Amino acid sequence: MASTPAAASSSKICFNSDCKDLKSEIPRKGWRLRTGEFAELCDRCASAFEEGRFCDTFHLNASGWRSCVSCGKQVHCGCIVSVHAFTLLDAGGIECIACARKNVVSGSSSSWSQSMLFHSSVPEKYKEYSAKGWTQLAGSGPVPWRQAPSLFNSSVSQTELHSRVPYEVDLTSGIDRLNVCDRSSTPSLEKKKVDDFSERLMNANLKPGTRDIQDKGNAGINFEDQHNSCLTKFQQSSLKEESSNPSFGLAVPYTSQDETGQIGISGTHLRPNPQPSPAKQFHIALQNALDTSSETQIRNGRPRPDGRGKNNLFPRYWPRFTDQDLQQITGDSNSIITPLFEKMLSASDAGRIGRLVLPKKCAEAHFPPISQPEGLPLKVQDSKGKEWIFQFRFWPNNNSRMYVLEGVTPCIQNMQVQAGDVVTFSRLEPGGKLVMGFRKTSTASVSDQDNEAKNSNGVSMHGDAETADPTSWSKVDKSGYIAKEALGAKVAVSRKRKNSMLGSKSKRLRIDNEDLVELKLTWEEAQGLLRPPPNQVATVVVIEGFEFEEYEDAPILGKPTIFATDNLGEKIQWVQCEDCFKWRRLPSNVLLPSKWTCPSNSWDPERSSCSATQELTAEQLENLLPQCNPAASKKLKTAKQEPENVDALEGLDTLANLAILEEGESLPASSQATTKHPRHRPGCTCIVCIQPPSGKGPKHKQTCTCNVCETVKRRFRTLMLRREKKQSQKEAETTAKKQQTSLPDKVVDGDPPPCTNAENSCPNPKKVATEGSEDHPNIVKSSTSPFKGQIDLNIQPEREEELSPGSDSGSMMKLLQDATDIYLRQQSMLTSGGNSNPEVTQIQPGGGPGEEKISSSLNLGVSHRDVDREPSAAFSIKTSAPTSATG
DNA sequence: GAATTGCATGGAT
DNA sequence: CATCCATGCAATT
Numbered sequence: 001m002a003s004t005p006a007a008a009s010s011s012k013i014c015f016n017s018d019c020k021d022l023k024s025e026i027p028r029k030g031w032r033l034r035t036g037e038f039a040e041l042c043d044r045c046a047s048a049f050e051e052g053r054f055c056d057t058f059h060l061n062a063s064g065w066r067s068c069v070s071c072g073k074q075v076h077c078g079c080i081v082s083v084h085a086f087t088l089l090d091a092g093g094i095e096c097i098a099c100a101r102k103n104v105v106s107g108s109s110s111s112w113s114q115s116m117l118f119h120s121s122v123p124e125k126y127k128e129y130s131a132k133g134w135t136q137l138a139g140s141g142p143v144p145w146r147q148a149p150s151l152f153n154s155s156v157s158q159t160e161l162h163s164r165v166p167y168e169v170d171l172t173s174g175i176d177r178l179n180v181c182d183r184s185s186t187p188s189l190e191k192k193k194v195d196d197f198s199e200r201l202m203n204a205n206l207k208p209g210t211r212d213i214q215d216k217g218n219a220g221i222n223f224e225d226q227h228n229s230c231l232t233k234f235q236q237s238s239l240k241e242e243s244s245n246p247s248f249g250l251a252v253p254y255t256s257q258d259e260t261g262q263i264g265i266s267g268t269h270l271r272p273n274p275q276p277s278p279a280k281q282f283h284i285a286l287q288n289a290l291d292t293s294s295e296t297q298i299r300n301g302r303p304r305p306d307g308r309g310k311n312n313l314f315p316r317y318w319p320r321f322t323d324q325d326l327q328q329i330t331g332d333s334n335s336i337i338t339p340l341f342e343k344m345l346s347a348s349d350a351g352r353i354g355r356l357v358l359p360k361k362c363a364e365a366h367f368p369p370i371s372q373p374e375g376l377p378l379k380v381q382d383s384k385g386k387e388w389i390f391q392f393r394f395w396p397n398n399n400s401r402m403y404v405l406e407g408v409t410p411c412i413q414n415m416q417v418q419a420g421d422v423v424t425f426s427r428l429e430p431g432g433k434l435v436m437g438f439r440k441t442s443t444a445s446v447s448d449q450d451n452e453a454k455n456s457n458g459v460s461m462h463g464d465a466e467t468a469d470p471t472s473w474s475k476v477d478k479s480g481y482i483a484k485e486a487l488g489a490k491v492a493v494s495r496k497r498k499n500s501m502l503g504s505k506s507k508r509l510r511i512d513n514e515d516l517v518e519l520k521l522t523w524e525e526a527q528g529l530l531r532p533p534p535n536q537v538a539t540v541v542v543i544e545g546f547e548f549e550e551y552e553d554a555p556i557l558g559k560p561t562i563f564a565t566d567n568l569g570e571k572i573q574w575v576q577c578e579d580c581f582k583w584r585r586l587p588s589n590v591l592l593p594s595k596w597t598c599p600s601n602s603w604d605p606e607r608s609s610c611s612a613t614q615e616l617t618a619e620q621l622e623n624l625l626p627q628c629n630p631a632a633s634k635k636l637k638t639a640k641q642e643p644e645n646v647d648a649l650e651g652l653d654t655l656a657n658l659a660i661l662e663e664g665e666s667l668p669a670s671s672q673a674t675t676k677h678p679r680h681r682p683g684c685t686c687i688v689c690i691q692p693p694s695g696k697g698p699k700h701k702q703t704c705t706c707n708v709c710e711t712v713k714r715r716f717r718t719l720m721l722r723r724e725k726k727q728s729q730k731e732a733e734t735t736a737k738k739q740q741t742s743l744p745d746k747v748v749d750g751d752p753p754p755c756t757n758a759e760n761s762c763p764n765p766k767k768v769a770t771e772g773s774e775d776h777p778n779i780v781k782s783s784t785s786p787f788k789g790q791i792d793l794n795i796q797p798e799r800e801e802e803l804s805p806g807s808d809s810g811s812m813m814k815l816l817q818d819a820t821d822i823y824l825r826q827q828s829m830l831t832s833g834g835n836s837n838p839e840v841t842q843i844q845p846g847g848g849p850g851e852e853k854i855s856s857s858l859n860l861g862v863s864h865r866d867v868d869r870e871p872s873a874a875f876s877i878k879t880s881a882p883t884s885a886t887g
Numbered sequence: 888g889a890a891t892t893g894c895a896t897g898g899a900t
Numbered sequence: 901c902a903t904c905c906a907t908g909c910a911a912t913t
Contacts (some may be wrong), residue, residue, distance in 0.1 A: 346906055353891085357905060373893085395893060402894090402905065 013045035015039035018058040030054075031081050053084045276704035337435070340366040342424040350419040354388075354409035366425065367392055367434075381428070382411060411436070425714055484881040562768070574621075580610035583621060 014021045015030060021042035028046030030039035040051060048054045055062075055076035064078020068086065075086040075097045087100040341362040343349075349356045358367070370376055380390060388411045394401040415438045417423070422439040445730025561573040562583075571588035577598045586592070586603050593600075601608040607615065 198899095204903095323900075348906055357907095360904065397905080398896095398903075400903070406892095 014042035016041055016045040016054075016058060019045050022044070031083075033080075049081065052085065066094050067095040068096035068099050070095050072100075088212055184837050330785050336429040338427040338429060340425045340427055341478075342422050342439075344422050345417060345419050347419040349408070350412055350417065350421070351424075352409055355414075356405040356408045356412075356423070358392075358405055360401060360403055362425070363392070363394070366427075367403070378405070378434065380411075380425075380434045380436050382415060383435065384415075386414070388436075400433060471614040560590065561586070574616065579612060582607075582610065582612070582614040583616045585615055 003578045012022055016039070019042060021044060028041050028043060028050075030041040030046055033040050033613065045054065045058075048057045059076050059081070062076065062079065064076055065074050066077045066086075067074055069089060075096050076140060077081045077086055077092060077094055085097050086094045087097065088094055238665045299738065322570040324404050341359065343356075343362070346357065367378065368376065372394060373396065374395055375391055377389045379387055379394040388408075390408055390411075391406040392403070393406060394403045396402075412418075417438040417440065424437040424439060425687055426435050427433065563571065564819050566572050566585075573586050573588045574583045575586055575592055575596055576583050578595055579597045582598065584598060584601050584604060586601070590603065592754045598608055598610045598612065606612060
């Protein structure tokens with residue numbers, strides 16, 4: 001129809017060639033042009049367009065009118081303006097959008113899915129357009145937003161908003177991923193082989209998927225459903241993506257120039273040349289995308305305009321929104337949300353630098369194209385509805401670019417997210433508003449990822465049927481809905497992806513998971529090794545519904561055993577001989593050394609030799625083993641609580657205990673964020689390290705103020721206070737002495753006893769309070785002390801912030817440190833009559849930084865990976881905080 | 888001296 | 901082996 005795109009904005013005349021009116025002062029946008037721009041219309045035409053009367057008004061005499069097979073309504077199918085107003089049916093013919101929706105809802109129409117799907121791959125070259133249509137979110141002018149190349153966009157032309165079909169989202173999303181979006185240069189939508197497409201799709205295993213989509217996605221019956229389905233699809237699709245599988249040929253091409261996003265419709269315009277088979281097509285498309293992108297990726301020059309297809313996005317960035325996420329974003333509105341991508345915040349991202357590195361492909365695919373490093377301001381709304389303006393820019397990097405979002409600190413802080421948490425980017429329709437949501441990583445997400453990874457790996461290429469395991473999803477989302485959906489949809493699309501890509505994609509995640517597992521095992525192990533001191537009766541403390549067994553003395557390490565109750569109801573424990581591996585029955589109150597063998601079995605002479613037979617049958621043992629960990633490790637009983645919390649609490653609790661015992665050696669994976677970078681090395685002044693704890697733990701929730709964390713903190717506080725109180729009462733004098741002595745030593749002595757921890761152990765509130773200045777003394781001391789190496793590194797004025805009690809870092813570190821501190825102090829007091837410290841708290845310089853541990857009996861045999869030395873270092877440094885309590 | 892900014896580096900994919 | 905991208909870090913402000 002009308003003129004060139006340029007004309008759209010440059011001309012003062014209404015874009016409608018049949019209208020010669022001047023555009024209004026503020027030109028109203030009409031349909032999306034092939035260039036990505038929007039036709040600017042005069043009020044009258046704009047109104048006609050928005051009301052769906054444009055073609056009726058101006059194209060009555062034009063060709064291309066068809067009747068809706070359902071209602072008979074005439075639809076101008078040969079026009080870009082109405083592209084979104086109808087859908088092509090598999091059997092031929094068209095259906096107006098209204099009927100299509102109805103049918104979809106009723107499940108009677110398969111046309112939708114097909115038509116939608118068929119947008120399969122579009123040559124990458126076409127994609128270019130996609131970027132163009134960007135909405136500017138912020139700075140630059142507002143562009144209504146582009147439909148995403150991604151099919152996702154359900155964006156409907158503004159005018160068409162109403163007609164938007166909810167499930168479009170689903171499709172889009174699904175498609176999006178694969179997608180190769182683009183807008184064909186040839187607008188000729190016209191009917192070009194819709195049928196072909198559908199066919200192809202069907203052939204390509206897509207059927208199931210499609211069907212699902214339809215079924216599930218039923219038009220908007222309920223948003224959640226949509227979302228869910230969305231998820232499902234994502235996943236599925238994601239599976240394939242990287243694998244380059246032909247899989248679905250869903251890629252939707254850009255939906256035509258018009259933003260109307262009708263995915264289904266867009267098919268119409270699509271691809272100039274049909275391809276042999278969907279699969280192939282898709283494949284090719286991807287290939288093209290890849291090729292082009294690489295080709296085009298010229299030095300810092302702008303990447304392809306369209307930003308290479310999203311197809312190439314790494315799975316790790318695929319949006320895995322949970323319906324909660326979506327719900328959070330969309331709220332109660334009827335907005336349609338199009339997940340774009342997500343990213344786990346790295347320490348850098350969450351750090352105070354305020355720069356969030358954006359995955360290149362994601363940035364290029366979903367954000368407005370930028371040619372200058374300065375980029376442009378991007379307005380983003382957070383899930384709370386608050387708007388933020390970030391600078392979307394890039395840095396030249398190795399002949400490529402590194403995209404970053406600057407100025408995110410306030411937002412991140414506001415949302416209380418930290419490294420390890422996930423930021424999600426999505427587009428909200430209508431409006432094309434960019435929305436960012438956050439998801440705390442913690443347990444759920446981790447598992448999700450894990451699941452996903454697994455799924456992906458295991459899935460077969462063609463599997464329509466395969467589909468990812470619904471369960472996993474359900475787990476992920478936790479919203480029952482998904483589970484439901486997953487089951488139903490099961491597979492909507494083939495999830496094939498299991499491919500390597502996915503595998504690779506989640507590699508990092510996987511690593512995290514592995515760490516998590518390890519950590520967990522470690523905790524359990526540790527718990528299993530802990531025993532209450534002999535003859536000690538636990539004091540049960542109930543904190544917020546949790547019962548904690550508190551012992552006067554520190555736990556003791558012993559050989560892991562399995563506690564059980566025999567037939568007579570007598571409590572016993574089973575222990576395995578180190579030499580013969582046979583299990584021996586012993587009284588439950590026996591505390592065994594870490595190394596125990598049959599000859600030591602004084603309780604059962606008959607079985608005090610490895611030659612003696614094992615009392616337990618394999619079966620019995622098997623029954624026992626399962627409970628082993630739980631039983632042994634559970635020092636913490638939960639009266640009632642949500643599973644999630646329980647786990648977390650338990651984990652934290654254990655962690656804390658471990659930390660106490662090992663002086664922080666354990667903080668492990670939990671504090672890992674994204675990759676493995678050196679995080680917060682005490683001493684280190686790098687960007688990351690100088691950041692507040694917030695940047696610290698990823699999964700961590702260390703700085704988290706959630707109930708769990710708060711509970712743990714409280715627990716510590718309570719326990720510590722109680723202990724201290726008791727202690728002080730018992731050995732007030734001793735304590736006092738120690739404090740006095742230790743204090744002087746330290747301060748005065750440049751070379752105090754080896755233990756910097758001594759500081760910790762030394763209750764010296766004042767000292768603690770002193771702050772930075774104090775640090776220096778420490779440093780001095782440390783230099784002479786055995787651990788000096790570590791200490792030196794760790795001690796830095798800068799770190800104070802992190803360490804200081806007051807710092808925002810309500811991090812776990814701090815918590816643990818505090819607890820440790822107190823604990824150690826007590827220890828020293830208890831054990832020593834006065835010289836305790838060195839022994840108990842001594843830190844061994846050992847191998848390297850972070851190796852410190854308590855040399856005393858507390859030293860656990862548990863292996864900890866030096867995952868994080870930092871923590872340990874931190875501990876040593878910290879020392880003080882809690883001290884004040886002492887005072 | 889601290890905070891920013893922009894680019895370089897190098898491990899991970 | 902080419903990229904990506906998380907960080908490091910020096911130059912600026």
